[in-house]
Amino acid sequence: MAKGGGKRALRGRAGRMQGGRGSGRASSGQVRFWGRHAVEAALQNPDRNHHKLWATREGIASLDGELPDNFPVEYAEVADLGRLVSKDTPHQGLVLECAPLEDIHLDDVLTTADGKPLLVLDQVTDPHNVGAILRSAAAFGAAAIVTQDRHAPPESGVVAKSASGALETVPWVRVVNLARAMEQMAEAGYWRIGMAGEAEATLAEALPATPVALVMGAEGDGMRHNIAGHCDALAKLPISSSIESLNVSNAAAIALYAIATRED
Incomplete structure (x- = not known):
């Protein structure tokens, strides 16, 4: 059009x-x-x-x-x-x-990312959340979101509606092995930060000056042990003790904002 x-x-x-x-x-x-x-x-x-x-x-x-x-x-x-x-x-x-969009390969994203953040979603299966995360990824200039094919929703009208157009502009990489994909990110110079409420450091304290791959786990269960083990650091958002946790899409938006506004 x-x-x-x-x-x-x-x-x-x-x-x-x-x-x-x-x-x-x-x-x-x-x-x-x-x-x-x-x-x-x-x-x-x-x-x-x-x-x-x-x-x-x-x-x-x-x-x-x-x-x-x-x-x-x-x-x-x-x-x-x-x-x-x-x-x-x-x-x-x-x-x-x-028709659904053609598959996007992680190697292609890493080649063209130019230091932009990556969002890794571990077993985030709610299509509304994935769509909202795509929208935040577009707003804050993320290079792509990366999910494991078996533990993510398919491309759908619910995802597209929640993404408000971002499904067409933010690359969505689906991989077979999420841990191996995170190893590729490290080889490409990305510092992998897993968001976990039990972490001691806040995200601001954990942010490096290098490119960041932000790893978000599913609500409730959080990241799987193997995925957390492939992170270079764990971090949390400094939220009030009166709230146990944030919705994963809200947490992703706040974390992406923190990365976008960090001081070099």
Whole structure:
């Protein structure tokens, strides 16, 4: 979807949804996004293979820019779109079906990271949390998030909605062996800091001047023992004793801010 210029009539196959009903789930091998920010970002991503857009006319008008020629658009009513997604999902008049992004390799990220922080998520499985972490990663200039493929949510509409567009801009590296990936980070010059409430040092005290790989564990269980053992240091956020812990996405945002504002 090209930027710039005024909006003109959007082209494509336009018409009411047949029977006014959707399947309720994406076609095989596809993912389904909803909401203006998630859909607009996916449409603007040249690496995303789009399949079809269902939209109200108001939803189309809210998009920034224009759809490409012959883009498959099917106009629908709000109630019709509600049948394409989960109940009470805030689709804002836009539902996009597209292919998942191609895999990204850690070696490629490390080659181009230029010292930007990495976020390592150990068994963080809630798609809302992963999406919110992607959003914070985009806000504070992280090079990528890294997860273990078996212990992370798949790319989905919930992740995309929570990420508010960041799913399209922040590389998401999925690895088979998270410990081995952390060894690669160390070899590339990253200092690996695991966030743990029982740590003695605060994050500010543990931050080096070198690039940082921030390791976050799942809420409740925290990091696995093997992953903590692959950290160069453990650190905590100096939160009040009246609160046991922070949501992992909130903790990630605060930690990324601390890294972004550290003094050299």
